[in-house]
Amino acid sequence: MPDTIEIATADYERFIAAACAIAEPELEKLVKATIASLRDMDAVGLFGDTAARHLWDEYCWQLQEGPYDDDDCGFGSTSRNFDEVLDTVITGALEELPKHTLLFLSIYTRNDAGDAGDANDPENIGGISRDDIAAAVLERVGQAASRRNLDFIGPARGVVIPMEISLGGLIGEAFSHAGETSDFLSEYVDQLLAGGDDDIANISHALLERYMELLNEDEDGLLLSALRDRFEEDIRALVLEKDIRPTVEDAAGQLQWTLDEAS
Known part of the structure; x- marks a missing residue:
């Protein structure tokens, strides 16, 4: 039995517009959540002299520098493996959403893909397509990954x-x-x-x-002068606490000891 929700068939255009208005920020949340999940995963260390901090860095690197289709590590295509990780993450995120949100996202993604005619069809308006939603999320995640400047983690x-x-x-x-x-x-x-x-x-x-x-090495004294000007009050407080007061206390103690000995 198809995964559908029964809705009234009157005024489809207004319903579709409202559904898309709700779905657009929800789709953006899914994209951000997917990227956040990859950032929470440790880097694997697949790409030589790169300073990848997490799996999101590595995903972006393979997307921009790949595809890496060779079975170099004995685990199949690296690029396909990354796609499988994203599929798992996105599928898990979709499972957390209520049916009405999935419905709105399905309508939005069909419209966004240019299938507005199908979305307006009373036979299709209630259909939920997780595959369409997942494809839309994956596309936007890929766009975000492609825009990143990876020179900061690359060999240079x-x-x-x-x-x-x-x-x-x-x-x-x-x-x-x-x-x-x-x-x-x-x-x-x-x-x-x-x-x-x-x-x-x-x-x-x-x-x-x-x-x-x-x-x-500051022969002209410029660095010392700048240090004094910037931190004079702190220097005074530090010298007072760490050197002068202990010195005075020691001198007073010496005097008290001398007086005690003399008596």
Whole structure:
């Protein structure tokens, strides 16, 4: 028995317009949900010197650089395997939708595909086609994947990323003055892409070490002057807490000990 919903046959055009108005944002939600699911899946590491962070990066890469139809890994066509993953994800998302939403999506996708005549046919108006919906989602996911700039994760990322991002603050000024920004970013580009807490900590410590070296090499005093101007209040508070107050407390303690000994 066909998967259909019975509806009244009067005023089809108004019904179709209303159905499409509801379905359009629902279709966009399905596209976003599919992409989000791929982002939640770990990268497999199929494409050599790429810095793919998740399966969405790898899907986009194979779509733009493929197709990868050879059975290089012993698991069949890579491109077809990706399509199967997407089919599974989309099918699972459709199973979560109520029937009326599936109906509206079916009407919308038939109209969107140029089959408005079929959609207006009373014999077809109530039909739900998960295949049509899935095909529409897959097409839009593919469009989004095709538009992405993948130079940031490709083999040339060490050149591309330093051209697109910068270092701010005193660190950025110091590295720019020394002409070292691009070289530093290029060295740590993969850790920047990973962006985990440990990666950020490693990069930060490396920046600090080099910044302290640049301060020691600062013959004209410009870096030290900039540091003082930017953080004078913080420096005063830090020196007071970490050096001056302990020094005064130690001196007072010495005096008390001397007085106690003298008595």
